[in-house]
Amino acid sequence: MIQTNPFTPQSGLEPKFFGGRESALKEFISLIEADVSVLKPEHFLILGEWGIGKTSLLKQFKKIAQRKGFWASYCGINKTEGLINQLGLIIEEIILGLPLKDEEIFLLRKEFRLREKKVLSLQIVFAKFLLKIWEKIESPIAFIFLDDIQNFLPHIETLDILRATLSREDILENTKFCFFLSSTPEGWNSFLDKHDPIGRFFRKKIVLEPFTKEETLEFIEKSLEGTGVSFTPEIKEKIFLYTQGHPYEVQLLSSYLFDAQLNGVVDERAWELALRNTLRDLGREYFEVIYNKASEREKELLFIFSEKNCPLSLQDLRSIMILERKGKNFPIANIKNFVYRLHDKGLLKRKDNTYMLLDPLFREYIFRFKNI
Numbered sequence: 038m039i040q041t042n043p044f045t046p047q048s049g050l051e052p053k054f055f056g057g058r059e060s061a062l063k064e065f066i067s068l069i070e071a072d073v074s075v076l077k078p079e080h081f082l083i084l085g086e087w088g089i090g091k092t093s094l095l096k097q098f099k100k101i102a103q104r105k106g107f108w109a110s111y112c113g114i115n116k117t118e119g120l121i122n123q124l125g126l127i128i129e130e131i132i133l134g135l136p137l138k139d140e141e142i143f144l145l146r147k148e149f150r151l152r153e154k155k156v157l158s159l160q161i162v163f164a165k166f167l168l169k170i171w172e173k174i175e176s177p178i179a180f181i182f183l184d185d186i187q188n189f190l191p192h193i194e195t196l197d198i199l200r201a202t203l204s205r206e207d208i209l210e211n212t213k214f215c216f217f218l219s220s221t222p223e224g225w226n227s228f229l230d231k232h233d234p235i236g237r238f239f240r241k242k243i244v245l246e247p248f249t250k251e252e253t254l255e256f257i258e259k260s261l262e263g264t265g266v267s268f269t270p271e272i273k274e275k276i277f278l279y280t281q282g283h284p285y286e287v288q289l290l291s292s293y294l295f296d297a298q299l300n301g302v303v304d305e306r307a308w309e310l311a312l313r314n315t316l317r318d319l320g321r322e323y324f325e326v327i328y329n330k331a332s333e334r335e336k337e338l339l340f341i342f343s344e345k346n347c348p349l350s351l352q353d354l355r356s357i358m359i360l361e362r363k364g365k366n367f368p369i370a371n372i373k374n375f376v377y378r379l380h381d382k383g384l385l386k387r388k389d390n391t392y393m394l395l396d397p398l399f400r401e402y403i404f405r406f407k408n409i
Contacts, residue, residue, distance in 0.1 A: 039301060040264040044292035046285060046318075054259035055097055057252035057284070058090065061243050065098050068215075069105050069178075078178070078212075080203065080238065083219040085245030087323055088285025091219040094245065095182040098217065108176040110134030116188045123195040124159055125151040128166055131181060141173060163202045171212040178213045187224020193231045200238045223383070248282035256284075257291055266295055268303045275308065279397045286398055290315045316402050324402045330382045335375050336407070337367060339384065339394070343404040348391035351376060 043053040068079070085091045095111060102109040112130030117123050128149050132142055149166050151159075171179070189195050202208060203216065218239060220228075229236045248256060257273055268276075272294060280286035293314045297307035316324075331339055341357055342349060349357075351373055358369050376392055379385045385392045394400045 038265055039298070040266075042292055042295045043260045043264055044288050044295055046289040046292050051093060051096055052256075052260065052288065054256060054262075055093065056256045056259060057248040057282075058094055058097070058245070061094060061245070062097065062101070064243065065101060069102055069107060078203070078209070078215050079241055080216040081218070082225070082239040082242045083217060083245065084222050084225060084242055085219070086221060088283060089245045089247065090284040091245060092184050093284075094243075095184050095217060095219055099180065099182055102180045106176065107178055107180060108135055108174050109180040109182065111182045112184065114183055114185045114188045120159065120192060120194045120198075121151045123189055123192065124163060124198060125149075127183065127195070127199075128163070130183075131170065135170070135174070135179075137173060145169070160198050160201050160205075163198055164205055164208055167202065167208055167212055167214060171214075178215055180215050180217065182217045182219075184219045186218050187220045187227075190224055190227055193228050193235070196228060196235050197232055200235055204238070247280075248284060248287065250277050250282065253277045253280070253282045253287055256287065260291070261295075264295075266298045266301050266303065268294065269305075271305065272303050272308065279312070279401070281397060283396065286315070286319070286396075289318060290398075312401070316398065316405065319398060320402055320406065324399055327382075327384060327399075328403065328407065331379060331384060332375075334367065335379050335384075338372070338375055338379065339403055340407060342385070342392070342394050343400045343407075346400060346404075348388060348393045350391045353391075 045052050083091050083094060092113075099109045099111045110131045111134055112127060114126065114130075117126050128151070129146065132145050132149075137145070145166075148169075149162070151162065186196065199216070203214070208214075225236075253276065254273055257268060257276065261267060268291075276287060276290055276294070280290060290311060293311035294303045294307050297303065297311050299306065328336070328339070338354065341354065345357070354372050354376070355369055358367055358372070376385065380387055380392065384395060386395050394403070
């Protein structure tokens, strides 16, 4: 009997099988197994691109901490305008994330509802909040996981208040909080450009990369266990070829492939439909946004990269433009500038002296839907 689809590309849902992050898990387990009586609070930064698995990792950390008997709060950060609203969001999320009694939650939310108060110093209020919370925590250390802090851009004051508060003597002497922040690299670099001390404070980093081929294949196999569905070896190879181990893309493509099974088997017959549906979803969720970062001239170059489907040097591009008459009236002398801008915008990646599109599925999306 075929079981429920085990792949969970929906944002916020935890995967059936959590894999590919052994080194990060080992580092966290080593941290919580240290002697907490002498452990100095250290604060960590999780860096990773869109869909790489930052949320899943933070939620896994929270589970591990709680299994060890530590209090932990996961806080998803949404886009919120205004310093008071941003800090208020952190306070609200921490309160609701900890295992407090209903009456304690009510009183804390009432006392620290910043939007209804005239506040002279947000740093003092936040310090008072942490001290108050610590009185209720029945744990030698408490973990706070703040996810997607790039949503605080373009303002950096919220993070600066967090840094300054955690550096206060009364907080260091009387509490033991360990904060984990997650961000995209682009978002974090924007914070650093405006306020370098934030980077020095959150020095310990875990950088998330795509899964290796072995990790990707293991993830698919472990997820399929007990479902009554199998993917042929050729399909599993193609999943890695097209996604290059990007966790969200693996989840999304595998989910559509699972839904296309026939008699419990997913083979080549399921591929084209699943790929089209995957590209459609990725276009809506991400690809269209980054594609539109390019100017009209830059989009002409993107299509050449998608059509050739291989790394190209600047000279290769010039030759293609001249010999194949690509891009009517294209200013060929300026190709270098266009390519450099596409690289700076994150649409191209560079290897030695050649360039290629950032992602195989992004290449498919441009080739199929953006034929200029």
